[in-house]
Amino acid sequence: MQSAIDVWLDMYQYRESTANNDRSLDLPAAISSEFVRLVTAESELKIDGSRRADYLNEQLLKAYTYFVIFKAEAALALGSMAFKPYVSGDKILVDMVRADRYVPTAFDDSGEATAAVFMARKTVGKRYYTRLETHTWDADSKSYTVENRAYISYDDGTLGRETELASVPGWERLTASQTIANVEHPLFAVFRVPATNTVDLDSPLGVSVYAHAAELIRDANEQWARINWEYKGSELAIDASEDLFRKDKKTGKLRELPVGNKRLFRRHFSTDKNLSEDMQAFSPAIRDGSLFNGLNHILQRIEFNVGLAYGTLSEPSDTEKTATEILTSRQRSYVQVGKMQKSLESALDQLVYAMDIYTTLYELAPPGDYKLSCTWGDSVLEDVDKEFQRRLQLVTAGKLKPEKLLAWYFGVDEDKARSEYMPVDTELFGGSNAVTV
16 A cells, blocks of 8 residues: 555656656646545535534634645545644644555554554754654543654664654654543544555555556556657758758858757758758648547546546547436546545544544633534536526426525525515516415
């Protein structure tokens, strides 16, 4: 799994070379970014129920906003991300740890991590410090233990020898070991990409959103390299004899071509004095049509493998033609996104529990109940504009009450739609407000 994570990270940061070291399409980042948009675009989180809930809500929303903007892409690209809350002053902050920076070491029967080792690194001069923070939850005793160990090395690639926490700048206040009693769940949460782990079928770890399309992504990069070479190789040029170019009278050497003409003229040696044969235009036909068609088919296979609707990466004009095909394609994306949202909601629920424990431990807010509610929206499957037109036609035909349309469109109940959104003593949608079903 660690080797697979390294490969996904290389693909995401484009450290993998393609044919002839050409530029890539950057598909791993594009796929991750698109899934982040689909998963979080319409998300709304809220914790309510008490003053404690209001405090937790404020802490969670700040952390979630930061996650969506800066961390979510990496989480999907590497298959998972751990949320580890900690107290800073009167606030609770969340350390978001990439999959290559932590190792789960124990799991419960449902596959949820109950223990993990988190790695933090810093450099001071020529010294490299590594801190291993071990979290362990004991289900029988309901106790939670956090242990910190520091290591020093003079080589970036090694762990080195153990050293005292107090000797490392910034880690002086950390305790070597702390145990918290009466804890029902681990005080960290793991968001996993909900996909079959084909790297290790027995592993409960998540996999990258593009794990099932890694080879196809390499094929797409190679095809893109062919397209670039086709344009470069078929670039207009004039093959001309050296005799046709001016020479420096002093040195006898050929003068440099003016700026802008270096790509146009290609000099060669010739003794033929026939000007028509000494100068030939090179302008072959470009085969970009078939090459782009091949790339588009590869992109469609990538969309299918990762769970995106056709037309997300490929050309929409070459995708599904029938309503059934459109619905099937959208449903594939809808199902994949829905599973990710459920996985993220589960991780956020676990995170809020951990934040609540720390709130009690450090007396950051008065005791009280709380409830986390998450709404995600369903525009991945539903075309809002088309659905609005369909319902508007029903209203106009007298088959649907106007307040039902307004309640659906603005996301409110019918009473609020009737009292706040419907005009008073005017006709609505070309008919009377008194339309009944």
